[in-house]
Amino acid sequence: MITRALLACAFALSTLPAMAETVRMAVTTSFENSGLADVLLPEIQAELGIEVELLVVGTGQALRLGEAGDVDAVLVHSRPAEIAFVEAGHATHWREIMYNDFVLIGPSDDPARIASAQTAADALARIAEAEALFVSRGDNSGTHQKELALWTSAGVDPEDLGRAYNAVGAGMGAALNTASGLNAYILSDRATWLTFGNQADLALLFSGDPEMFNPYSLLPVNPDRHPHVNNAAVMQLEDWLVGPRGEELINAYTVEGQTLFVHSAVPQ
């Protein structure tokens, strides 16, 4: 352990002139809640000498922070918003790092019988059919956008669900707390669900549809727009994340024996 740390230090010293570099990165709650950051950040600190400060916010706020130049990079999971962000010139590019998946959570006695559904769209259609309670993030986050896309696939307009559909306008944890209180169905990312402490009578009922895969991308904030951002360190960070060390750590990370993330970056 000590040898490794020393080696890492020696490596860092020999290759990097500045040791105490800081990168400020806005990430979504689902990423922070997964606990993966606790594994990655110390390694990044040791191997690259970069201290990554995480701002845990919703997707919308994360993108606003990047737009304003208040962070050096953004790590989110909302492909259309990412593309728009790059096209608007706020980031130099987007780089997929990994993906995890969304899961459908609901009352453990499953009144809408979604556990036997074939697809995510089918599961949502059954929830609508059974007029079961559903909690939506309702905050325009990546998770919320994915949920809306799935409703569209199911051919259901959530507006038609009436009082069974509860848009809470809150983060994943708060929304899960609400679902737990109402004993309602909810779409969550797997990581937040697994580490969520107030599961009460809820259970994971449906997962595995490829449509529910959730890719995370890194967006380095454009240094032409914001000269103060630490773009060099962000590029180092990106190379490390897409490289073999990142792949190894991300794929090896488990919670309660379950793999959460699949490394999906293609080295350039």
Added chain:
Amino acid sequence: MVSSILPLRIHAAEVKRRGTRLIGPIDLTLGGTGITIVLGPNGSGKTTLLRLMHGLERPAHGGLDWSIPEEEARGSRSFVFQTPTMMRRSVTDCIAYALRVAGTKRAEARARAREVATHVGLRHALDRSAQVLSGGEKQKLALARALIRDPEVLFLDEPCANLDGRATREIETILTDARSRGTRIVMSTHDLGQAARLADEIVFMLNGCVRELNGAETFFEKPATPEAHAFLNGQIVE
């Protein structure tokens, strides 16, 4: 004392509050030595007259002049209120405060405060909170606070109104002592006995106006106005 602020000349002064006349028009000259007692029934304007003289009320009409400019005369006057204000401080600090705001150093002000407090009979209470003093002690503190500035003119508004006989006697002793040291005293009271004991000169007020200004002996023996005569006989005058 640099130069005397007396005499005070009040000419056609009127004090109004919200358009209503409180006192005036008043013409009065204050000079000489000794104790002037302002007498009169409740509501006759005694307090307002004292406040006008000390500069606490501004005349709506007319005016008043000390022999030197007001800016300089101000520091040579002190005022003792009917209900003295007790600051949230020790007795010593309360008295010293009057010197502190006039620019005296803290140690010197406190030393002087202890002397004056001893003089008025508050030696036992130097470090006590001013808030817990008895009525008589509070009035003595107010007197000490007024006297510590060594004023040429001292105004007192009914200083013994709420005191028992013994406390009243103590206050009167302090006042006659101040008179013998040359302090010019102007004081209101409705206690005729006290007026008779202390006064060298009487100002008799009625309905906001000065009805009679006379030497004390003359006033008590042969008052010039029928209202004063009635007042001295204990009748209700209006």
Added chain:
Amino acid sequence: MPFRPSARMVSRANVFDAKHKETPLPMNEILEGLVEAAKLIAAFDPELVEITLRSLQVTITAVVIAAAIGLPLGAWLAVMRFRSRRLVIALLNALMGLPPVVVGLIVYVLLSRSGPFGVLGLLFTPTAMIIAQVIIVTPLIASIAHQAIRDLWSEYHDLLISLNTTKRQRVATLLWDARRALLTACLAGFGRGIGEVGAIMIVGGNIDNATRVLTTAIALETGKGNFALALGLGFVLIALAIAVNLLMHSLSRTERSGTW
């Protein structure tokens, strides 16, 4: 932190089990929270110590600055007579109820790299949190100070005028003699600051090891559904607030020395 059993999440048999498992009563959560708080304190958890000290650092600094502004302002408003005085007082009282989230948002916009003070690079630092809290706490301190000093001023008015005090001396005298009420004002400000989460979440960002304080940590743990830990931190916060109040009162000896 304790994770709930995960087995019931997948297989049908476990789903069946889960149906019969009782959901914890709210009372139990509170007890768990107390236990959690005791554990955290007993272990002298280094992370807890760090965020507690940061909470204190941010709020005490903010209260000191807010008192330096608010106390003289309150005294000045009590003593001075000027045309827009009532307006200023009404404004001050209204600002007491300023939602912290709004303050946070305004400070964020000002300190953002794209905002007017962006070059200072203060966003997401304890300094930014202090700035936000000063804005939240100052109207409260000024308003309570104004009320206390106004009452004292009506009592002292004649005396201070008759002693020919300057306006400056009057303000200084009133501030000193009202010190006990002003201490209460400061403690009220401290209470508002230490328990505040909306503004410092936005301008501080709740960054681990940099800007995380007790309240933002509580919000975070609540979001994770870790109610016991969140409650534990909450009890630590309450204990801290009580400790600071007792300390201030014993230091100022206000409860012991008679009536002033």
